[in-house]
Amino acid sequence: MTGPTLMTPEMRAEDSKAVFGFFTYLMTDFVLFAALFATYAVLRSGTFGGAAPASVFNAPFALLETLILLSSSFACGLALLAARRENLRNTLLALSATFVLGAAFLALELSEFSRLVASGAGPARSAFLSSYFTLVGTHGLHVALGLIWMSALALSLRMRGFTRGNLRKLALWSLFWHFLDIIWIFIFTIVYLFGII
Amino acid sequence: MNDYFSEIGFWHHETSLRTYLIGFGLSLLLTLCAYVLATRHMLSRGRLIEALLALALAQFFLQAASFLHLRGARASRDRLVVFATAIAIALILVSGSLWIMFDLNQRMMLPPGAGTMMEYMQDQSGI
Numbered sequence: 001m002t003g004p005t006l007m008t009p010e011m012r013a014e015d016s017k018a019v020f021g022f023f024t025y026l027m028t029d030f031v032l033f034a035a036l037f038a039t040y041a042v043l044r045s046g047t048f049g050g051a052a053p054a055s056v057f058n059a060p061f062a063l064l065e066t067l068i069l070l071s072s073s074f075a076c077g078l079a080l081l082a083a084r085r086e087n088l089r090n091t092l093l094a095l096s097a098t099f100v101l102g103a104a105f106l107a108l109e110l111s112e113f114s115r116l117v118a119s120g121a122g123p124a125r126s127a128f129l130s131s132y133f134t135l136v137g138t139h140g141l142h143v144a145l146g147l148i149w150m151s152a153l154a155l156s157l158r159m160r161g162f163t164r165g166n167l168r169k170l171a172l173w174s175l176f177w178h179f180l181d182i183i184w185i186f187i188f189t190i191v192y193l194f195g196i197i
Numbered sequence: 198m199n200d201y202f203s204e205i206g207f208w209h210h211e212t213s214l215r216t217y218l219i220g221f222g223l224s225l226l227l228t229l230c231a232y233v234l235a236t237r238h239m240l241s242r243g244r245l246i247e248a249l250l251a252l253a254l255a256q257f258f259l260q261a262a263s264f265l266h267l268r269g270a271r272a273s274r275d276r277l278v279v280f281a282t283a284i285a286i287a288l289i290l291v292s293g294s295l296w297i298m299f300d301l302n303q304r305m306m307l308p309p310g311a312g313t314m315m316e317y318m319q320d321q322s323g324i
Contacts (some may be wrong), residue, residue, distance in 0.1 A: 007201075007204060012204055015205040016205045016206045016207075019205060019207050019276075020275050023265075023276045023279060023280075024279050027279050027282070027283035028283070030283045031286050031287055031290070034286070034287035034291055035290055038290050038291045038293075038294035038295070039294075041294070042294055059235065063228070063232050067225075067228070070221065070225065070228065071221075073221075073260075073264060074220075074221040077216075077217035077220075077221075078214075078217070080202065081213070081214055081217070083202075084200040084201070084202055085200075162201075164201070167201045168205075171202060171205070171207045175265060178260065178265055179265070181264070182260050182261065182264075182265075185228075185253050185256050185257055185260070186253055186257070188228070188253075189231060189249050189250070189252070189253040190253075193231060193232070193235040193249055194246065194249070196236070197238070197242060197245055197249075
């Protein structure tokens with residue numbers, strides 16, 4: 001176990017740079033989502049005689065998704081707090097909770113997608129639906145990748161404990177996970193709430 | 198107390214359960230406020246859109262501060278610069294796209310309102 005007290009200034013600088021580099025990647029991802037939001041905002045009214053936002057979206061359903069993802073973000077924070085105290089059991093417990101909530105969110109999203117496709121409102125139906133599936137689908141893909149990354153990380157934590165590498169990955173992964181919740185705030189507001197008003 | 202995460206400047210050393218509880222609790226509150234406003238139709242449409250955007254922005258900065266740890270700690274200054282740049286690019290991208298499309302509607306002498314350009318393009322090429 002490489003405790004923080006064993007770290008040299010070079011190691012600290014290196015890990016600090018890793019955090020900065022990963023954060024910079026996240027911000028480019030943020031710009032990618034901004035482009036998808038702009039596309040959605042422009043194409044939103046292009047329903048081509050098909051389903052309009054007001055008839056497609058279900059507000060309580062979107063609220064449930066939001067609450068689940070927000071709780072999962074909080075559980076991710078708990079995992080970091082437990083890792084700071086080098087409490088492996090609680091870290092893995094919090095990571096499991098994060099995973100279950102994240103997977104539940106993804107399941108809800110997929111069920112909504114399949115409901116839409118089944119009712120003839122698939123991504124090929126109109127410009128509005130294409131941009132909707134692209135925006136929300138890209139977010140969902142990120143969530144799926146986050147879940148896979150976290151599973152690998154949890155496995156590594158179980159096998160090797162709190163090594164420096166594992167702690168660094170945990171920090172980077174938590175940034176990724178919180179970032180996904182931040183993107184969801186705008187999806188919830190601009191897609192779902194604006195869709196029903 | 199010197200933990201790994203504060204040693205590498207990932208978060209401020211005073212970050213605690215309280216930080217996350219505040220971020221979580223306030224996010225929950227802002228989400229529910231937005232939901233109630235949108236479903237109860239208590240405001241006019243224009244006001245409602247402004248209010249919902251304001252609530253979303255508040256939650257955005259709240260989560261950036263409490264979950265991404267962008268809180269004036271010395272080590273996170275580099276991250277704040279990248280953060281501000283990304284926000285600037287995002288704003289230009291979104292407002293620029295909307296501006297161009299609405300302007301296009303006007304110049305095509307189509308009635309004002311979102312979607313008229315889309316309808317025109319659909320008529321012309323069936324997209």
